[in-house]
Amino acid sequence: MAYWLMKSEPDVYSIKDLERDRTEIWDGVRNYQARNFLTSMALGDKAFFYHSNTKPPGIVGLMEIVETNVVDPSQFDSASKYYDPKSSTEKPRWYTVTVGYLETFRTGITLDDLREAFTPDELWVVRRGNRLSVMPVDGAVAEKLLNITQT
DNA sequence: GCCAACGTTGGC
DNA sequence: GCCAACGTTGGC
Numbered sequence: 001m002a003y004w005l006m007k008s009e010p011d012v013y014s015i016k017d018l019e020r021d022r023t024e025i026w027d028g029v030r031n032y033q034a035r036n037f038l039t040s041m042a043l044g045d046k047a048f049f050y051h052s053n054t055k056p057p058g059i060v061g062l063m064e065i066v067e068t069n070v071v072d073p074s075q076f077d078s079a080s081k082y083y084d085p086k087s088s089t090e091k092p093r094w095y096t097v098t099v100g101y102l103e104t105f106r107t108g109i110t111l112d113d114l115r116e117a118f119t120p121d122e123l124w125v126v127r128r129g130n131r132l133s134v135m136p137v138d139g140a141v142a143e144k145l146l147n148i149t150q151t
Numbered sequence: 152g153c154c155a156a157c158g159t160t161g162g163c
Numbered sequence: 164g165c166c167a168a169c170g171t172t173g174g175c
Contacts, residue, residue: 009173031158053173111174129156133171 003142004037004047005125006063006099007133015061016047023066023100027074028082030094034134039095041065047099048137048145050125051108058110059145067098070079117148135146 006026008014018024029035041047045065051057072094074082087093109117111126120127124135137145 007173009165033158057174129173131157133172 002042002045003137003139004041004045004065005050005059005123005135006047007050007052007125007135009053010051011054014051015101018049018061018063018099019104021101023098025070025073025098027072029072029096029133030082030084031131031133034132035094035096037134037136039069041097043068046102046142048142051135057114058108058111058114059105059149061104061110062102062146063099064102065097066100070098072096075113093107093151099115107149109145109148113148115135117144142143 010016012023013066026038029038043065047063047065048059049061049063051060069091072082074080075084075087075092075094076089077083078085082094115124115126118126118141120136122141123131124132
């Protein structure tokens with residue numbers, strides 16, 4: 001089983017929203033590297049939910065991948081801000097996953113904490129100027145993260 | 152609100 | 164294929 005980190009702005013979609021919805025299609029990713037990570041996810045993989053563009057940014061909870069290789073429906077919706085006119089139903093360009101809610105950490109792990117605990121090579125989210133919204137998390141790093149949230 | 156980082160677009 | 168212009172992300 002692999003671990004991932006997925007970013008969302010809480011004003012757009014937060015861990016609270018996912019707790020309410022229980023499962024949700026992770027739509028709107030329009031970056032090829034991030035999409036490639038999404039398509040390599042497997043059922044049962046777990047993903048840390050990261051709140052970006054908020055105060056403070058950081059990891060707030062845990063999700064599970066409950067459906068893989070989902071065609072992102074927003075790419076065909078001309079009313080959506082994620083609409084992609086270059087995509088077609090015959091040859092969709094954007095794939096994603098459905099995530100399921102697992103837990104909200106009692107105390108989140110802020111970006112400051114992450115910077116203290118991990119090097120940029122260990123955890124990409126602490127890399128300077130990092131804009132990738134979906135990234136893998138090394139197994140040992142994931143265990144460390146889960147331990148931190150239990151304290 | 153600012154701005155650095157960086158991905159994408161399009162002219163050539 | 165290069166690269167300047169532009170748009171977006173996201174921390175601060």
